[in-house]
Structure formats: C-alpha cells, structure tokens
Amino acid sequence: MTAHCAACGAPLVDVGRYCTSCGQPRPDAPEVTAPPAVGRRPGPARYPLYVDADPRPAPDAPAAAAAQDAWVQPTETDLSPVPPVPPVPPVPPAPAAPVQRTRRRRGLGWLLALLLLALVCVAGAAWLGSRDQRTGSPATEGSAASGEPRPLLDLAEASAPAQDDDSVDIATGETTTYAAANLLDDDPSTAWRVPGAAVGTELVLRLDQDVTLTTVGLVNGYAKTSVSEGTTYDLYAGGRRVTAVTWLLGDAPPVRQELDETRDPQVLDVGAVTTDTVRLRIESVTEPGSGPAARDTTAISDVVLEGIVADAAGGG
Structure with a gap:
C-alpha cells in the first residue's frame, strides 16, 4: 500500500526523509545521525542527498577508523598560539628638496637683477640720445671741447x-x-x-x-x-x-x-x-x-x- 504525505496528501516515494511535493518530513523517515566529532574527518558525501542508503560499498571499517584516528590527532605544537606578527613600521615620506628650490629662487633673482640692469642701460642710452638730439650735439668721440665753460x-x-x-x-x-x-x-x-x-x-x-x-x-x-x-x-x-x-x-x-x-x-x-x-x-x-x-x-x-x-x- 502506498503511503501519502500527511501535509499535502501526495504519494510518498520510498526514498529520502522529506515529501518530494511539499518538503514536509516523512513520519517514517530514519533518524538523523549526529555529525562527526570535532577533529574527525567527515564521512564520504552521499548522492543524491535525499537517498538514505549509500549506493557505494562501505570501506573496510577497521581501516577507515584507523585512517580517521591518524588524521585527527592534534599535537601540542599544533594547538600552541601563533605569535603575533610585529607591525611593519611606516615608511617615512621622502624628504623635500629645498636645495633645488633655493637654487631656482637664486637663479630667478639673478635673472631679475640682469633684466633691471638692462632696462637701466637702455633708459640711459635713450636719455643720452634724446639729449644729444635736443641739443644738436651727437654723442661722438671728440664732439665736446675740453676746458671749463x-x-x-x-x-x-x-x-x-x-x-x-x-x-x-x-x-x-x-x-x-x-x-x-x-x-x-x-x-x-x-x-x-x-x-x-x-x-x-x-x-x-x-x-x-x-x-x-x-x-x-x-x-x-x-x-x-x-x-x-x-x-x-x-x-x-x-x-x-x-x-x-x-x-x-x-x-x-x-x-x-x-x-x-x-x-x-x-x-x-x-x-x-x-x-x-x-x-x-x-x-x-x-x-x-x-x-x-x-x-x-x-x-x-x-x-x-x-x-x-x-x-x-x-x-x-
């Protein structure tokens, strides 16, 4: 006789622990085994998940137990706390180059001084030229007589x-x-x-x-x-x-x-x-x-x- 789900009334398939129609647990589902103890290797995966019986043949029990015991044996060294990693000191920023700035400023100062000197020379030459033109005495060698006026x-x-x-x-x-x-x-x-x-x-x-x-x-x-x-x-x-x-x-x-x-x-x-x-x-x-x-x-x-x-x- 086919069993039906108490929640939705759908026929239950004789596999798995849940109703394949609504997902409610089956009343005749097998007990869920506790998960393996901490430190023990979990058992092999079971496919499909809703299948109760493992289709693959079970390994030799003594050999599997020995393999699990050998894998989970911790040592005091393994459980000792890991020493903290010392913090890495921050890398200071590269120092500025004040010497270059000073040289540029000095160079600019010399350039301004030379420009000012050139302007003074040009202005002086222009004044002398205008004065010579105004007085009718060109500034040539020997144009002015010697002696006191x-x-x-x-x-x-x-x-x-x-x-x-x-x-x-x-x-x-x-x-x-x-x-x-x-x-x-x-x-x-x-x-x-x-x-x-x-x-x-x-x-x-x-x-x-x-x-x-x-x-x-x-x-x-x-x-x-x-x-x-x-x-x-x-x-x-x-x-x-x-x-x-x-x-x-x-x-x-x-x-x-x-x-x-x-x-x-x-x-x-x-x-x-x-x-x-x-x-x-x-x-x-x-x-x-x-x-x-x-x-x-x-x-x-x-x-x-x-x-x-x-x-x-x-x-x-």
Whole structure:
C-alpha cells in the first residue's frame, strides 16, 4: 500500500526523509545521525542527498577508523598560539628638496637683477640720445671741447628787428633806452623792450669766433623796480613776461625752453654745440600786468651764454 504525505496528501516515494511535493518530513523517515566529532574527518558525501542508503560499498571499517584516528590527532605544537606578527613600521615620506628650490629662487633673482640692469642701460642710452638730439650735439668721440665753460657775453653782439622808444626813469629822471645791447650787460635794471606781444620776434646774438655753447638762458621780463614819491613801480609785473622761447644754435636742431614767473635768470643746458651765431625766437608771452607800472610791452632784461672758447680748449 502506498503511503501519502500527511501535509499535502501526495504519494510518498520510498526514498529520502522529506515529501518530494511539499518538503514536509516523512513520519517514517530514519533518524538523523549526529555529525562527526570535532577533529574527525567527515564521512564520504552521499548522492543524491535525499537517498538514505549509500549506493557505494562501505570501506573496510577497521581501516577507515584507523585512517580517521591518524588524521585527527592534534599535537601540542599544533594547538600552541601563533605569535603575533610585529607591525611593519611606516615608511617615512621622502624628504623635500629645498636645495633645488633655493637654487631656482637664486637663479630667478639673478635673472631679475640682469633684466633691471638692462632696462637701466637702455633708459640711459635713450636719455643720452634724446639729449644729444635736443641739443644738436651727437654723442661722438671728440664732439665736446675740453676746458671749463665761462660766460661768453663779452664775445657777443646783439641785434633786434625793433625796439621801444626811449623814456625817462621815474625815480632818477635819466633817459632810459631799450636797445638790444642791454641784453648783454648783465644788468636786470636795463632791458630790450618793444610795444605789444612781440610773438615771433627773433633776437640775434653773434659771437666773434666759433665757441662751444653749453648753457643758454634769459631773464624773461623787465626786472626793474622804481620808487617815486612813495609809489612803487614794478615793471616786471606791469609788462608782459615771456613764457616760451626757441633757441636756434647754428645748424643744430631748435631747442624750446619753457619759462616760469621769476625775475631770476632761467638757464638751459644744451650739451656742447659749436657755433658763432645764436638766435632767440619769442614763442609766447603773458597778458599785460596791472598797477602803476602797467604797460603793453614785452621785455627781456638779460640773456645768458656760457661755453668753451676754442683758444681756451687748446684749439687754433
């Protein structure tokens, strides 16, 4: 008679310990044997798992027991604790290379210093070139005469296209003239003067020989003050003052000079220009002043000429 599963009612196959339909244990399943003791080799695998009987022939019992006993015999050496492995010390990182950085920084510093030196040299050369071009004295060997510069007014003669009429000094009653020769007497109380603005007028200063000019300049107004009966007549503030001129020095390029409001001589370094003729052209002037000495006139009290004379330089 065929047995049926108490759980699902499916016929039970006469193999295994569980119902092949629902997996419930069979009521007539054989007892499950305990697993082998610790340290003993497990028995051979059984296939299929649900088959109770091992289809393979059982090995010789005494020989199998002996083999299991021989395999599971532990020794004290085997059971002794394994000594801990000492930790591996961490490998320190490779040190940096400060020497290389220092060398790079030093190299960069030297490079910056060389660049700065090159810029200074270029700027100096450009300044010298512009100065030579402005003064008309190229920086060539032997272009400048030797010797010490000195005033050259004693070698010059001045001329002008026009001059103001003579007048009378308010303080002394003496006659005052305004000829171009007054430019060379180094006396600010005398002056060359013309009516009006005089813009574009050229004064000519001729020297009796070639000289090497180094400095030119002028007093840009009538730098004279007179007092009469308690009234002060400031002729510098009352007339027009020259604010810009152009110096024409022989064949050299023109040199422009801007002037300030001062009674003192204002000079300009022109380097070293060899010539015997100097022309002074008036470019701009102020409006007439005010007060008791107000005049619509333009005046220059003095000019400045300094340089080296050929005889003093050892020339012919």
